[in-house]
Amino acid sequence: MTTAATVRSRAGRALTVALGALLAVTGALLTAPVAAADDAPPARAAVFTRGADPGPRVVTLTLDADWYTPGDVPRVLQILRDNGITAGFALTGRYVERYPDQVRAIAAAGHKLINHSYDHPAFTGLTTAQRADQLDRAEAAFRRLGLTTAGWFRAPYRDGYLDDGVRADLAARGDWISYDWTFDTTGYLGVPSEVILDRVRRYTVPGGIVLMHLSSDSTDTAALPAVIATLRGMGYGFTDPYRSVTRGAIGWHYAGLGAQRSVLGDPRTAEMVATTAGTAVQWFEGGRVYWRDALGAHEVHGAIGARFAGLGSVTSLLGFPVTDETPTPDGTGRFNHFEHGGSLYWTPATGARLVYGAIRAKWASLGWERGFLGYPVGDEVGVTGGRASQFQGGSVYWSAATGAHEVHGAILGRYLAQGGTAGRLGLPVSDEYTVPGGRRSDFRGGWLRWDAVTGAVTTGNP
The missing domain is CATH 3.20.20.370 (Glycoside hydrolase/deacetylase)
Incomplete structure (x- = not known):
């Protein structure tokens, strides 16, 4: 009819x-x-x-x-x-x-x-x-x-x-x-x-x-x-x-991840210029795929994707992603690495946290999240004389003059009680290391020594 x-x-x-x-x-x-x-x-x-x-x-x-x-x-x-x-x-x-x-x-x-x-x-x-x-x-x-x-x-x-x-x-x-x-x-x-x-x-x-x-x-x-x-x-x-509605490297990457059946879901936009010629981005229901000549196409999504976008995405200090979101080796968390030497790490307990530069390099040298520092629990922040990032098992401090060094355990507790970088000890100039009968960390204004028998932490001058 x-x-x-x-x-x-x-x-x-x-x-x-x-x-x-x-x-x-x-x-x-x-x-x-x-x-x-x-x-x-x-x-x-x-x-x-x-x-x-x-x-x-x-x-x-x-x-x-x-x-x-x-x-x-x-x-x-x-x-x-x-x-x-x-x-x-x-x-x-x-x-x-x-x-x-x-x-x-x-x-x-x-x-x-x-x-x-x-x-x-x-x-x-x-x-x-x-x-x-x-x-x-x-x-x-x-x-x-x-x-x-x-x-x-x-x-x-x-x-x-x-x-x-x-x-x-x-x-x-x-x-x-x-x-x-x-x-x-x-x-x-x-x-x-x-x-x-x-x-x-x-x-x-x-x-x-x-x-x-x-x-x-x-x-x-x-x-x-x-x-x-x-x-x-x-x-x-x-x-x-x-x-x-997809094309090129982004389209192939989307398809390889499982297209609409992947965590990305349906495309939300056409492919767009991300920053300048030679870059591209496409938004999806669950995340975004970025492409840059010589870096290829990589996705970010979920809490890491939201944090990346909040930081300014590819215009931030991180730049373009160089990995997809990837499970950490210990199986607890997820991460993306980015082109300018930074990473975003996520766990259910810590949320998505930013670590980059010399502090990231120090953390990496100590075993990433499987080392004694564990996962980052805060972003890198400014401190007196330099920068610092807090991890589950300690902190890493950096300045151009001193480099990046970790402080943890009882020594870190005493260091913070004395004012941290703003106290008379100032920034660390060494990682914690073994000495007869205990452990020690050196600072610009002195040292802190932990006694393995008594557990006491003592302070000394340079």
């Missing part, structure tokens, strides 16, 4: 069919440039009319749906499963509300959910507040099912998908991916399979995003097996929406 909503949808889509064909024929890539400085959130949503990397002969399949019919979701999912294809589903909020079981099945099969507004209005005719309401109501419908679109949007009727105001409104909400399409099969018009396949043959380009429709009166579902077979016969393979 054709409803008024169907007619409105078809009329709106018909206005864009010619444009979609033109884009596909010319191979235009309208991934709108994203301006971002110093690893900042993008000011406008990135628009993908094709995949981020248009070179490989792969395409992405997507299906749109509004409220008026559910479509044959089980049949579509079976076809995609039989062919090993992960697709994108752009659903309106009212579709999600009316057909929750179908939406759950789509998500359970691993397909990408995309916010298609609440009730399918033309976005250029809306105010900023009205656009936010459309997106919020739709996303709330997904959330009630325990699902999310992770900030992905597809414009109804393709209206305003390149409009700066629409893109800015999306970005202001953290919706940084506007997932458009390369060509529409026009199955929603009820055309026969021959028309759909002819459009596939004429308009498919490497990296293309194919738009189909899920509605019960669309002929796309019936044509789907033939569409897949035709594309394969043309030498095309299939990628998924998650991978389609």
Whole structure:
């Protein structure tokens, strides 16, 4: 049955069919440039009319749906499963509300959910507040099912998908991916399979995003097996929406980690310049992947990622990561190393802590976290005459004149009781070392000796 909503949808889509064909024929890539400085959130949503990397002969399949019919979701999912294809589903909020079981099945099969507004209005005719309401109501419908679109949007009727105001409104909400399409099969018009396949043959380009429709009166579902077979016969393979918005070293690293099934989850942005030419970053649900020429691509996430971002990420004293987050050898914590000789270490007990420079080098020489110092429990801080970092088993002090030296145990307790670096002893000039009958540490203003028999700590002059 054709409803008024169907007619409105078809009329709106018909206005864009010619444009979609033109884009596909010319191979235009309208991934709108994203301006971002110093690893900042993008000011406008990135628009993908094709995949981020248009070179490989792969395409992405997507299906749109509004409220008026559910479509044959089980049949579509079976076809995609039989062919090993992960697709994108752009659903309106009212579709999600009316057909929750179908939406759950789509998500359970691993397909990408995309916010298609609440009730399918033309976005250029809306105010900023009205656009936010459309997106919020739709996303709330997904959330009630325990699902999310992770900030992905597809414009109804393709209206305003390149409009700066629409893109800015999306970005202001953290919706940084506007997932458009390369060509529409026009199955929603009820055309026969021959028309759909002819459009596939004429308009498919490497990296293309194919738009189909899920509605019960669309002929796309019936044509789907033939569409897949035709594309394969043309030498095309299939990628998924998650991978389609990544590229290059970051894309390969994301894939190697497990893509959307990894700790990173869904992409949240397009690839952006991290600081200058020769650098890049992409944000994901669970973290970020950074790339710099000669350093490669590495991820940060979780508490370490949050701390890194709080410090200024790649513009901080740490610079770019040179490792992924990695388990520590003792199995207790996690760490990332960074290009300027710094590290962030995390354990459940200590949180994420920064250690760098000469203090880090001293800690490393003493066995890292498996040495007697254990994990850092504080960041490096300024002290009288120099710098210091506190660890579970002691502290390391540094100055340009004295270098880096550790102080721990009973000697550290006595040292702190006498004022530490601000007391008459000043900065340490040696690590603790063995002497007859005990241990000793030397300082600029004297020494402290621990007696192995009595446990007493005595002070001496230089």
